[in-house]
Amino acid sequence: MDVLRRAWAIVWKDLLIEARTKQSFNAMVFFAALVLFIFSFALGPDTELLRRVSGGLLWVGIAFTGILSLSRTYQSEETSGGIEGLRMYPGDVRAIFLGKLLGNVVLLLSVEAVLFPAAAILFQIEMWPHALELAGIALLGTVGFSIVGTFYAALTVNLRAREVMLPLLLFPALVPVLLGAVNATTLVVVGDVMQDTGIWLRLLSAFDVIFFVICIWIFPIALEE
Amino acid sequence: MERGTTLALVGPNGAGKTTLLKCLATLLRPSGGEGRVCGFSLREDADAIRERTGLLTVRGYVYDELTAEENLWFTARMARLGLSRESLRAELERVGLDRAADQRVRTFSTGMRKRLVLAQLRIRPLELALLDEPYAGLDTQGMALVDEYVREFRAAGTTVILASHQAGEATRTAERTAVLRGGKLEFADHDRAAATHLSAHSLGAQDR
Numbered sequence: 001m002d003v004l005r006r007a008w009a010i011v012w013k014d015l016l017i018e019a020r021t022k023q024s025f026n027a028m029v030f031f032a033a034l035v036l037f038i039f040s041f042a043l044g045p046d047t048e049l050l051r052r053v054s055g056g057l058l059w060v061g062i063a064f065t066g067i068l069s070l071s072r073t074y075q076s077e078e079t080s081g082g083i084e085g086l087r088m089y090p091g092d093v094r095a096i097f098l099g100k101l102l103g104n105v106v107l108l109l110s111v112e113a114v115l116f117p118a119a120a121i122l123f124q125i126e127m128w129p130h131a132l133e134l135a136g137i138a139l140l141g142t143v144g145f146s147i148v149g150t151f152y153a154a155l156t157v158n159l160r161a162r163e164v165m166l167p168l169l170l171f172p173a174l175v176p177v178l179l180g181a182v183n184a185t186t187l188v189v190v191g192d193v194m195q196d197t198g199i200w201l202r203l204l205s206a207f208d209v210i211f212f213v214i215c216i217w218i219f220p221i222a223l224e225e
Numbered sequence: 226m227e228r229g230t231t232l233a234l235v236g237p238n239g240a241g242k243t244t245l246l247k248c249l250a251t252l253l254r255p256s257g258g259e260g261r262v263c264g265f266s267l268r269e270d271a272d273a274i275r276e277r278t279g280l281l282t283v284r285g286y287v288y289d290e291l292t293a294e295e296n297l298w299f300t301a302r303m304a305r306l307g308l309s310r311e312s313l314r315a316e317l318e319r320v321g322l323d324r325a326a327d328q329r330v331r332t333f334s335t336g337m338r339k340r341l342v343l344a345q346l347r348i349r350p351l352e353l354a355l356l357d358e359p360y361a362g363l364d365t366q367g368m369a370l371v372d373e374y375v376r377e378f379r380a381a382g383t384t385v386i387l388a389s390h391q392a393g394e395a396t397r398t399a400e401r402t403a404v405l406r407g408g409k410l411e412f413a414d415h416d417r418a419a420a421t422h423l424s425a426h427s428l429g430a431q432d433r
Contacts, residue, residue, distance in 0.1 A: 017288060
């Protein structure tokens with residue numbers, strides 16, 4: 001309970017700072033919208049083609065904007081003297097991981113809340129009938145993305161080339177998440193005649209559970225100077 | 226060090242004062258040797274030491290986009306202290322920030338920022354207070370406040386290590402003085418006058 005209370009304090013602090021500065025949110029929405037517009041222009045008015053590739057396009061936008069958010073995960077601590085300011089407090093340092101993870105999930109989901117309707121309009125996709133399924137996929141994919149991302153962001157926080165190193169380390173580890181999320185989203189949008197969506201959702205769920213356990217277990221080691 | 230005593234740790238820039246304080250606060254792992262803080266091993270009992278130790282850095286661990294009161298609330302929550310809003314306000318009043326309690330820290334002067342960091346330290350029941358350059362950027366009034374806090378810490382039985390490259394200020398409230406240079410302890414004595422003299426002469430002219 002103590003870990004959760006401290007994690008919640010970190011979430012509160014990070015989201016309050018983000019709400020006041022909108023530093024990450026604005027950049028993420030702008031970047032995601034740019035990605036969708038460029039693909040929309042490139043692919044033209046072929047509705048059927050857009051429907052078939054919409055899952056991939058959406059997750060390209062989410063992955064790229066997610067990197068923006070993840071690279072800033074611990075940078076918000078820089079104005080306050082760095083992450084050591086959080087490490088200085090007594091108690092399990094896993095509270096830092098949990099707090100940062102929840103903050104990233106909330107921020108990324110809020111961007112997706114703009115991104116999905118925007119994609120529906122641009123790509124002329126009927127999303128409302130599948131809103132629940134898509135929300136479930138977005139949640140599982142975002143949680144998986146954020147778990148690994150929050151962990152690697154901690155690993156690279158003290159590196160000079162962290163903006164380069166983070167995506168380099170992150171994307172290979174994210175292959176199962178992106179694979180599951182893209183396929184599940186595409187199946188929901190184009191119609192899942194073979195009932196395969198469940199397989200990809202199970203893959204996403206398994207990834208989330210396994211990587212959450214691993215990352216939270218070894219996080220204290222990753223945080224050591 | 227005996228409990229409740231104050232040590233002035235002086236030395237030129239780059240002598241290793243901040244590194245030593247961060248090692249004592251368990252933020253840096255010692256590359257060799259062994260040490261005990263409040264009776265606990267630096268290598269084995271980091272959490273027990275963090276429970277009892279507070280570190281004031283030059284910049285302070287405060288968030289520019291939060292108000293003074295929000296920063297103090299966050300510190301209390303992270304340090305597992307169940308302090309009411311009234312207690313936090315009272316502490317801000319003690320450091321002279323009551324009128325700036327709802328003001329964002331990014332609008333603060335260096336002195337106001339330092340006062341807030343002192344308040345962060347004071348709300349925690351500490352056995353060891355590590356103050357890194359506490360006089361940096363402060364006016365006379367601010368320096369007097371730091372001195373007052375050091376005396377209060379001592380009266381409460383809190384051990385204080387006060388690191389500074391300004392030997393005169395650092396030794397004012399300290400009972401013992403140590404001079405650090407190049408990561409090595411060059412001098413340690415109970416005689417404050419002798420230590421002040423030595424440290425003043427051992428520091429480079431640019432550091433004084």
